[in-house]
Amino acid sequence: EVHLVESGGGLVQPGGSLRLSCAASGFTFSNYEMNWVRQAPGKGLEWVSYISSRGTAIYYADSVKGRFTISRDNAKNSLYLQLNSLRAEDTATYYCARGAYCGGDCYSDAFDIWGQGTMVTVSS
Amino acid sequence: EIVLTQSPGTLSLSPGERATLSCKASQSVSSTYLAWYQQKPGQAPRLLISDSSSRATGIPDRFSGSGSGTDFTLTISRLEPEDFAVYYCQHYGSSPFTFGGGTKVEIK
Numbered sequence: 001e002v003h004l005v006e007s008g009g010g011l012v013q014p015g016g017s018l019r020l021s022c023a024a025s026g027f028t029f030s031n032y033e034m035n036w037v038r039q040a041p042g043k044g045l046e047w048v049s050y051i052s053s054r055g056t057a058i059y060y061a062d063s064v065k066g067r068f069t070i071s072r073d074n075a076k077n078s079l080y081l082q083l084n085s086l087r088a089e090d091t092a093t094y095y096c097a098r099g100a101y102c103g104g105d106c107y108s109d110a111f112d113i114w115g116q117g118t119m120v121t122v123s124s
Numbered sequence: 125e126i127v128l129t130q131s132p133g134t135l136s137l138s139p140g141e142r143a144t145l146s147c148k149a150s151q152s153v154s155s156t157y158l159a160w161y162q163q164k165p166g167q168a169p170r171l172l173i174s175d176s177s178s179r180a181t182g183i184p185d186r187f188s189g190s191g192s193g194t195d196f197t198l199t200i201s202r203l204e205p206e207d208f209a210v211y212y213c214q215h216y217g218s219s220p221f222t223f224g225g226g227t228k229v230e231i232k
Contacts, residue, residue, distance in 0.1 A: 035221070037169075045161075045169060045212055045223040059219035095168055099216070108216050110159035110174035117168055 002026035002113050004096050009118030016086050022079040022096030022115055030074035033099035035111060036081050038092035053102040086122045093117040126150055126215050128224035136232040143200040145227045147213035152193050157217030160189055160198045164209045
C-alpha cells in the first residue's frame, strides 16, 4: 500500500530551525515529483515547495523562499524540508504530497497521495 | 501567480441535494492542470478530480468536475452524509501551485 509518513514537527522558538522528514513506501519514490503543503490552524491549504524526481528542479512559495530548503534522498525513499528563521506565521500542519510520475517524460499532475501531516508550532 | 477564488465560502445543504462549487482563476488556466480536493476535519486532503474533470481512483461518480479558461466547477449530484467537508481547488501547471481558499459544505 502506498504511504507517506511525516515526522520532525514540534515546538520551536521564533528564529529557530526544524527539519521535517517524509518517509515514502509502496511505490518507486525516485520516479515521482514531491511537494510540501502546509495548513495553519483553521485556515486553508498553502503550497510550500516542490522538488523534481531527481532533485534537479526546486521551487518555493514566496512566503518561505530563502528560509526553507527542500531536498530528497531517493536511496532512502525520503523527502525533507529544512525550516530556518522560523516565524509565528509558519505555525501549521505540514503535509508531504506526491506529484507527477516521471518514469519517462514528466507531465504536471495533481497531488494524489498525502501524508497525515506533522505539526510545527513557532512560539516563545 | 494565479489566484484561485472559490465561492461560496460556505454552502448549507441537506443530504440528497445537489452541490455546485465554483473556482475562478485570475488568469486562464489550462484545464489539464486544475484539481479538486476534499478535506474532512483532522484528516489530510484527498484528491477528487484532476485535469478539471477526471475522477481520481475510487471517487464515486456523484462527483464531477467541469470548466475551462478561468471558470471551473465541482458538482456533487446528490450529497451523501460523508460528503460534508471542505473542498479546495488547485492549479498545478506551473509554480506556484496555488490553492483556492476553500468551500465548506455543511449540513443544513
